[in-house]
Amino acid sequence: xxxxxxIHDWLVTYGGAERVLEQMLxxxxxxxxxxxxxxxxxxPSDGRAFLLGCPVHTSRLQHLPFARRRxxxxxxxMPLLMEQFDLAGFxxxxxxxxxxxxxxxxxxxxxxxxxxxxxxxxxWDLQFQYLRETGNMRGLRSAVIRxxxxxxxxxxxxxxxxxxxxxxxxxxxxxxxxxxxxRESVVIYPPxxxxxxxxxxxxxxxxxxxxxxxxxxxxxxxxxxxxxxxDLRLDIIGDGPDRRRLERNLPDNVRLLGAxxxxxxxxxxxxxxxxxxxxxxxxxxxPIEAQACGVPVIALHRGAARETIxxxxxxxxxxxxxxxxxxxxxxxxxxxxxxxxxxxxxxxCRANADRFSTPRFRQAFRAFVRGNWQAWLEDRA
Numbered sequence: 001x002x003x004x005x006x007i008h009d010w011l012v013t014y015g016g017a018e019r020v021l022e023q024m025l026x027x028x029x030x031x032x033x034x035x036x037x038x039x040x041x042x043x044p045s046d047g048r049a050f051l052l053g054c055p056v057h058t059s060r061l062q063h064l065p066f067a068r069r070r071x072x073x074x075x076x077x078m079p080l081l082m083e084q085f086d087l088a089g090f091x092x093x094x095x096x097x098x099x100x101x102x103x104x105x106x107x108x109x110x111x112x113x114x115x116x117x118x119x120x121x122x123x124w125d126l127q128f129q130y131l132r133e134t135g136n137m138r139g140l141r142s143a144v145i146r147x148x149x150x151x152x153x154x155x156x157x158x159x160x161x162x163x164x165x166x167x168x169x170x171x172x173x174x175x176x177x178x179x180x181x182x183r184e185s186v187v188i189y190p191p192x193x194x195x196x197x198x199x200x201x202x203x204x205x206x207x208x209x210x211x212x213x214x215x216x217x218x219x220x221x222x223x224x225x226x227x228x229x230x231d232l233r234l235d236i237i238g239d240g241p242d243r244r245r246l247e248r249n250l251p252d253n254v255r256l257l258g259a260x261x262x263x264x265x266x267x268x269x270x271x272x273x274x275x276x277x278x279x280x281x282x283x284x285x286x287p288i289e290a291q292a293c294g295v296p297v298i299a300l301h302r303g304a305a306r307e308t309i310x311x312x313x314x315x316x317x318x319x320x321x322x323x324x325x326x327x328x329x330x331x332x333x334x335x336x337x338x339x340x341x342x343x344x345x346x347x348x349c350r351a352n353a354d355r356f357s358t359p360r361f362r363q364a365f366r367a368f369v370r371g372n373w374q375a376w377l378e379d380r381a
Contacts, residue, residue, distance in 0.1 A: 002032030006054070007095040007104050009344050010071060011041040014050060016285055016315040017117060020052035020190050021096050023358060028094065029054075037085050037104070039078060040071050050367065059084060076148050077160055079103050079155045090372065092133025095163070110377045113369060114163040115188065116283045118173050119180040123152040132310050157181060162185030165372050167365075169283045186198035186368060191361035192288045194353060197261070199346045206233040208272035208295075210265060210286050211279075213240030218248060218325055220279035225330040226252040232334070234276065237265060255337060269293040274337060277305065278325060284308060284350050292353035294346030309351050312336070317343055318352040341376035
């Protein structure tokens with residue numbers, strides 16, 4: 001039986017990365033004894049079932065002032081804290097990393113595999129987007145942030161050298177890994193709970209978007225587009241720091257519904273005419289959940305959406321793309337959707353979504369771990 005350490009950046013909610021972590025743990029527990037290491041753990045006692053009873057070890061961040069609410073403020077010292085985990089005696093280390101998890105130190109007798117959600121986004125190609133969205137393009141605070149991000153790029157690049165093999169969550173992220181780290185990676189798409197999202201009886205007349213209300217999701221762009229199409233209705237599901245700003249000037253044909261229970265989200269998806277998606281995402285689960293419900297997607301032709309949605313040039317299309325994050329391009333895509341709506345069948349959408357099932361993830365992750373472990377043993381023999 002192997003001794004396995006799983007490294008996860010932080011455990012503060014049950015989100016997309018934690019759903020992936022759950023499936024990783026299910027697979028790894030078949031190989032040996034699994035322990036989890038993380039910078040900070042604030043999960044409630046009734047929200048820990050996905051950890052499958054694995055022991056959880058935290059860093060000193062757990063006890064620093066205000067860390068439970070403002071843990072991201074400690075970003076500059078996170079790499080140092082991650083390096084303090086003593087992983088001697090573990091045969092296999094698997095990092096689940098979108099920030100600093102891959103930065104643990106391992107010896108020559110330990111295999112380190114990394115499932116990378118992305119190189120640190122705000123330190124690399126999305127630095128200027130981050131500065132704009134936080135209002136820090138100029139001034140002393142901007143200079144300090146830029147200096148910290150400069151330091152984090154060096155740290156992120158250095159820690160990549162300690163990973164033996166990378167897996168990326170999309171080809172989009174594989175290209176980002178190649179650009180930032182000059183490393184190759186295999187692609188393992190994250191698991192989507194397709195059983196929980198099934199096609200409904202018939203699509204309705206309203207358009208829908210769902211997700212956290214943050215600037216890069218460009219919900220404001222969708223609102224402005226539908227403002228010019230008062231004959232159509234858009235419902236927005238989600239909550240976040242952008243909510244108050246977005247609520248100030250909603251047209252009559254746009255409703256902001258806030259956060260809703262999972263069952264309500266599923267019903268609203270099943271009843272939607274189309275799902276609208278204007279963000280550049282590393283993967284993006286919401287458009288796949290929509291397609292699983294038999295609903296086509298109108299999406300920005302960037303990021304992983306190009307991999308998870310089949311455009312109108314495909315023999316079995318499941319969505320319509322628009323090229324730029326502009327009102328004009330989105331309106332043009334809506335018109336094209338109306339023209340080709342009959343081609344975007346529920347069967348096409350569901351068939352495309354089936355490519356991202358949980359069993360498919362488990363199979364690919366199993367092959368990644370066991371294949372590299374076997375090669376590691378043979379190399380050491």
